[in-house]
Amino acid sequence: MxxxxxxxxxxxxDADSTAIADLPLCRVQLSNDANYPWLILVPRRLxxxxxxxxxxxxxxxxxxxxxRAARALRAVAPCDKLNIAALGNMVPQLHIHIxxxxxxxxxxxxxxxxxxxARPYDPPARSALVxxxxxxxxxxxxx
Amino acid sequence: MxxxxxxxxxxxxDADSTAIADLPLCRVQLSNDANYPWLILVPRRLxxxxxxxxxxxxxxxxxxxxxRAARALRAVAPCDKLNIAALGNMVPQLHIHIxxxxxxxxxxxxxxxxxxxARPYDPPARSALVxxxxxxxxxxxxx
Numbered sequence: 256m257x258x259x260x261x262x263x264x265x266x267x268x269d270a271d272s273t274a275i276a277d278l279p280l281c282r283v284q285l286s287n288d289a290n291y292p293w294l295i296l297v298p299r300r301l302x303x304x305x306x307x308x309x310x311x312x313x314x315x316x317x318x319x320x321x322x323r324a325a326r327a328l329r330a331v332a333p334c335d336k337l338n339i340a341a342l343g344n345m346v347p348q349l350h351i352h353i354x355x356x357x358x359x360x361x362x363x364x365x366x367x368x369x370x371x372x373a374r375p376y377d378p379p380a381r382s383a384l385v386x387x388x389x390x391x392x393x394x395x396x397x398x
Numbered sequence: 399m400x401x402x403x404x405x406x407x408x409x410x411x412d413a414d415s416t417a418i419a420d421l422p423l424c425r426v427q428l429s430n431d432a433n434y435p436w437l438i439l440v441p442r443r444l445x446x447x448x449x450x451x452x453x454x455x456x457x458x459x460x461x462x463x464x465x466r467a468a469r470a471l472r473a474v475a476p477c478d479k480l481n482i483a484a485l486g487n488m489v490p491q492l493h494i495h496i497x498x499x500x501x502x503x504x505x506x507x508x509x510x511x512x513x514x515x516a517r518p519y520d521p522p523a524r525s526a527l528v529x530x531x532x533x534x535x536x537x538x539x540x541x
Binding site: 305306307311314315318321322325329336337338339341343344345364369 | 508
């Protein structure tokens with residue numbers, strides 16, 4: 256696979272989320288939608304659009320990082336169910352959603368995509384969540 | 399993890415899909431919804447509801463089987479995008495959707511869940527798809 260140096264986050268993902276950490280394979284972003292604690296993992300691999308575009312070593316890294324990110328998310332945002340998905344129908348850059356669902360959230364039990372309008376975080380709540388998540392991703396947290 | 403011998407497919411998944419193969423970890427089912435070629439992988443592990451409920455060896459097996467199933471599906475049903483997701487908001491037994499999406503399918507670009515009513519396969523079309531899929535899963539195909 257190409258080196259990561261030319262990689263950049265898709266502008267739509269960049270607009271919709273906040274950088275949390277750079278794991279060995281994936282950038283970890285927090286969605287800006289306050290309806291659900293929601294991480295997005297983006298493998299830093301040029302032109303990858305499908306999980307099966309990754310080579311076997313990267314697929315293994317991806318599963319490890321999904322596991323790590325899902326545990327971190329659940330630790331800071333207790334939930335009733337995790338939703339983990341690679342869709343990419345709108346944004347072609349490969350990205351994996353990890354969403355902490357509550358049976359009381361506004362979309363439950365539907366999937367979150369398109370269910371209700373995104374809601375911005377109150378800045379203090381967002382700062383606290385970002386800090387808590389970065390703490391779980393030490394030493395890979397981004398400043 | 400408990401042995402697989404006591405495992406059984408959740409009745410809702412059983413009603414909605416057709417058995418294709420038993421891989422080392424997962425039962426592979428074909429969704430009965432003809433709107434989209436759609437596989438469902440179900441790890442044969444008692445009480446697993448989350449990917450992170452699986453131990454590391456099973457998570458590695460799961461990624462390998464997702465890769466194998468996604469390639470088989472795309473080989474028999476060429477598509478524009480794969481959608482791969484573990485949701486489980488309705489059926490608690492851990493299961494992973496692998497869906498072959500076309501930009502011409504009735505839900506595109508939305509996720510498929512709840513988008514349009516399920517449509518039954520014409521029996522000959524379903525038989526042909528089941529046979530083609532089982533061919534890709536040899537020697538793990540179910541009769």
